[in-house]
Amino acid sequence: MDDKHLRKLLEQVKSGEVDVEEACEELKDLPFKDMGFASVDNHRALRTGFPEVVFCQGKTSEQIRDIMAQLAGGGGSIMGTRASRRDFDVVREILPDAVYFETARIIAALGDDDGNDNRERKKVAVVTAGTADIPVAEEAAVTADILGNDVDRIYDVGVAGIHRLFAKLDRIRAADVVIVVAGMEGALASVVGGLVDTPVIAVPTSIGYGSNLGGLSALLSMLNSCANGVGIVNIDNGFGAAYLASVINRKR
Incomplete structure (x- = not known):
């Protein structure tokens, strides 16, 4: 209730x-x-x-x-x-x-109320390093939308081709909260964290070869980020990232 x-x-x-x-x-x-x-x-x-x-x-x-x-x-x-x-x-x-x-x-x-409470919908950008990260990103994007946010999906902009990220930077900076979803070495969260003035929620994914250790390498890299304003949730936890983003937006 x-x-x-x-x-x-x-x-x-x-x-x-x-x-x-x-x-x-x-x-x-x-x-x-x-x-x-x-x-x-x-x-x-x-x-x-x-x-x-x-x-x-x-x-x-x-x-x-x-x-x-x-x-x-x-x-x-x-x-x-x-x-x-x-x-x-x-x-x-x-x-x-x-x-x-x-x-x-x-x-x-979906109930009669979509989660807005008649307030302006805040924006969440969901950014992925690669296409393989999209299932986790979609868990975040769908959750954020159901919880009353305006969601902008920005996929496949990882550091291996960082020019792709820079081409979407205006959209990322327009968001109230940014969710960064990345596997492999998880570097994208630090890069984005150093480019925006909004909270960044990093989601390590289990995508990667053996030394990725099921997402543990990406998680540890994100935890050791030198970028300020970056918080990290558990491996593959797109839901948790979107829930946290929604709590932040609701209070702003």
């Missing part, structure tokens, strides 16, 4: 449209719903401004379906990350308006 949904319920009680007993029934699962296999955090949107997001990897399609159905009852947009096509097919049985972003592996059911 988000702030908008709760306010609407309280206004309905105040006007007499909904009686107290009915409102109590709706609120009984606040702050969480115990489903046996999961405790769904219905209170998260009220605490943090964003509802709980379902991490689908490791869950059965049926568990994902039931959790998302529970979250959908609270109003607002909901999403599941690291979801398969089968997960989506099962979820759509009870949430027919859900959509699947295949490259991002995200299931989303």
